[in-house]
Amino acid sequence: MLMIAISLYVTSVQAAEVSPGLGQSIDSEEVSSVDISIDPRGENLPAGSGTAVSGATVYADKCAACHGTDANGGDGLADSLVGGIGTLATEKPVKTVISYWPYATTLFDYTRRAMPLDAPMTLTDEEVYAVSAYLLFLGGVIEETHELNAQSLREVQMPNRDGFQSVWPDM
């Protein structure tokens, strides 16, 4: 009994030594208000849905000025977002969302947090689903009427899904 008391004491002294313990507990509601990252399992995808049909309008209004009307880049434009399938092993690899990215969840995550570049975090979740669907449709990955939502987005098979290997040893 005494032994246990002593060892407990030692542990708590050590803990007190390495940390002033000032972290404030937060509840799951506060966590979900800032937790915007979405991994390939898509468990963190929000409610809502969209198709390429409505996504075309979002794209024309909020993306085309920088990424081009057809989303395939060009002079003075930001990254081309579609095209390039089958080019990765050639003398002229073209890396786009469609030809290169392994997961569609990344497209949703990145668009929602960072685009449009001049007004990030202003799209509604519906708009993010819709514009993601539009780009995947333009790239030939899904049909124009295919609805993207929390379930169907994570099921999208990207063309280059198996094109990567991790070189970090401890996966």
Added chain:
Amino acid sequence: MEPGSANRIEHAAGNGLLNRRAFVQKSIVWLSATAAGSSMAATTGDSAPDWMKTPGAPFRGYGQPSPYTESAQRKHLQPYGEMAPGSGASVTPLQDLHGVITPNGLHFERSHNGVPAIDPEEHELIVHGMVGQALKFSYNDLLRYPTVTRTCFIECSGNGLFNSNLVSQPMQLPVGHLHGVMSTAEWTGVPLSILLDEAGMVTNAKWLLAEGADAAGMSRSIPVSKAMDDTMIALFQNGEPIRPEQGYPMRLLLPGFEGNTHVKWLRRIKVTDAPTYTKDETSKYSDLLPDGTANLFSLKMGVKSAITRPALPYKMAGKGFYEVSGLAWSGHGSVTRVEVSADTGRSWSDAELSAPILPMSPVRFRVPWHWDGSPSVLMSRAHDDQGNIQMPRSEWSAKYAVGHLYHNNSIQAWGIATDGEISNVWS
């Protein structure tokens, strides 16, 4: 001894590379000559410079460089121009810096949508995910935590892009453009392991998602093993609060890892069991191979060195003695050896390394050289204590796809022409 004469000094390798103690021997001779000369010189008010005859400027709150050194500036690279002025980089002017540490105002910048102006009173760091209790910390809270200090480099994995597979011929650019998205500082901050322990990270946690509070919401996955080993939440850079462009009020520091993972303006850490596969670890900082597949999570920066003097944008000032000097570093450990060649790699001489030699921290290397005015090619090759050796550019290039630009740690060469012009050459 005649200036510029190397006759009596031992040669260490071909085309004029001298034994690294040559400078010391020579300077002793020179110093005693100066001392003898100065005892004979007369100093009067008439011959004194103006600044000795009027009182100098008084004190100031924050020191500034001499106006005569204003040419040492970061140069900006904005690949998207005015469409996205905050996406790009500015490079450390290595051609104007000596020693190892980068002054805070010249540390390279890399941002994807500008530098946020964060009020530390309104900034919080949240730790959540696979933890016993999600926590948030204010900036002032973190200032009360135990801290550690270490000197290390941060290098963007795009450093070296102007000699990468993105370009078809060597670009004639200052050494700062070629190697200057690498800078070094003494960083002070809170070990991340303390915060993860406090939140009660669960044992099967494997990765973290780190996220910045900038307009790009920069996010990267980081292995828990690194987080618990030597990762810090950096609050101070060379003793002062870190600069806005380096992540004020707080950033991650992962010694030896590629720059993009040192998430700036850090606001959130989510403990996970797998990587999140963010845009910047899939679309961008991944390495396309000739077979069309790509490497993910090539996190450690390779062993590398670069000669910063003589180097572009400068020219040789005539034949004679030069100190060939540069920086060598490795994300795998400590630099053990740097060799320098003045004859296109036919022969090599070991350079003197500046102490202290620390893991994941650059060393300054130096070797004396007598340039006889003939066309020459200078190269440096670094080794680290994990057995890595810097490889020739051609070998590096063949490993990756056309257009690939990340992790170019290959040997770089400076051609010296008879007229003293310096050029970046592929040998």
